[in-house]
Amino acid sequence: MEKAKAKKYRELFFSTMKISACTFGGGFVIIPLLRSKFVEQLKWIDEDEMLDLTAIAQSSPGAIAVNASILIGYRVAGIAGALLAVLGTIIPPLVIISVISVFYKAFRDNRIVSMVMAGMLAGVAAVISDVVITMAGEILKLKRLLPVIILVLSFLAVRYWHVNIAVIILSCGLLGAFLSQKDGREKNT
C-alpha cells in the first residue's frame, strides 16, 4: 500500500517536471501535455474533468501551468500531491532560467537556438491543434446546439472582440447555471 503511494507520488512529480520542461510558448501548451499524460496514458483523470480543471486553472490568478498542476496534483494525491506537482512544475524553468541568465544575450542571439525554436514552435502548434480537434469533436458529439453556440461565440469574443477572459468564463458559467435550474424546474413540474 505504502509502496503504491510512493510510486504515485514519484510518477506525479516526475511527470509534471518532464511536462513543464517541454511547455514552450507558455499557458495553454501545458494542457495538451497534461491531458495526454494523465487522461490518455495514466487514466487518472477523465476527459470532462480535464476540461473542468482547465476552466478552473484559466479563471484563477497565476500561471495556467502552475494552476493546472496544482489541480491535477490535488486530484491525484490531495494537498501533498498539489505541492509535489507545483514543485515539479517550477523546477525546470527555475533551473533553465538560472543557467541562461548568466549568458542570456548570447542565447538570445544564437542562430542554432533560434532554428531549433522555430521548429519547436511549429511542433507546439501541431500539438495544441491536435487537442483542439479532439476537444471540439467531443463538443460536437453531444449533438446539442447550445454548446456549439457557446463555443463559437466564446471564440469570437476572445479572439476578435477582445473580451476579458474572466468575463467570458463568468457569463458562460452563469448561463449554464441558469439553464440547469430551468431544466430542473421543468423536470419537477
Add this chain to the structure above:
Amino acid sequence: MIYLQLLWSFFQIGLFSIGGGYAAMPLIQNQVVDLHSWLTMSQFADIMTIAEMTPGPIAINSATFVGIQVAGIPGALVATFGCIFPSCIIVTLLAYVYYRYRGLDVIQGILYGLRPAVVAMIASAALNMILLSFYDTRTLPADLSMVNWISVGIFICGLFVLRKWKVNPILVMSLAGVAGLVLYAIC
C-alpha cells in the same frame, strides 16, 4: 529587505494575473521596470523574448530572471515563491470546492456552460501559435504569401502523426526542434 520587496512584488504579480502569460506581462513590467527599476526596458524586452523561447510560464521565468539579477539565487527562489503562493492557496481551495460539490446540478450546469468556452480559448491559443509559427505575428498579415514553408511542413507532419498514431506530444515537439535545425540549416 530586498528579499521582502521581491516577495511582495511577485506576490502581487501572481495574485493579479488572471488568464495566463500575456495577461501577466504588463503587470510584470509595472512592478519590475516602472516601480522598482530592477530592470531597464530593454532588459525587460530581453527577458520576455527568453521567457517565450524557454519552457515554463512567463511569470515564473521572469521571477527567476529578475530575482537572480537583483539578489542572486536566493532572490530567484524568493521571487518564484512569491509568484506561485497566491495560486497555491486559491487553486487548492477551488479544487476542494470542485471535488466536493461537483455532483450538484447547479455546478454541473455551470461546468456544462464552461466546457465549450474552454475549448474556444484553447482554439484561440492554437491559432496564435499557428500564426506565430507561419508568419511570425499574432494577427493575420496582409500578404498571405509571406508564409514560412518550413514551419508549415513541420506543422502538417506533426499534426498528421499526432492524429494518426497518437504519439507522445513531447516526442513530436522534440523532433520538430531537430527538424527545424536541419531544415533551416540546409535552406
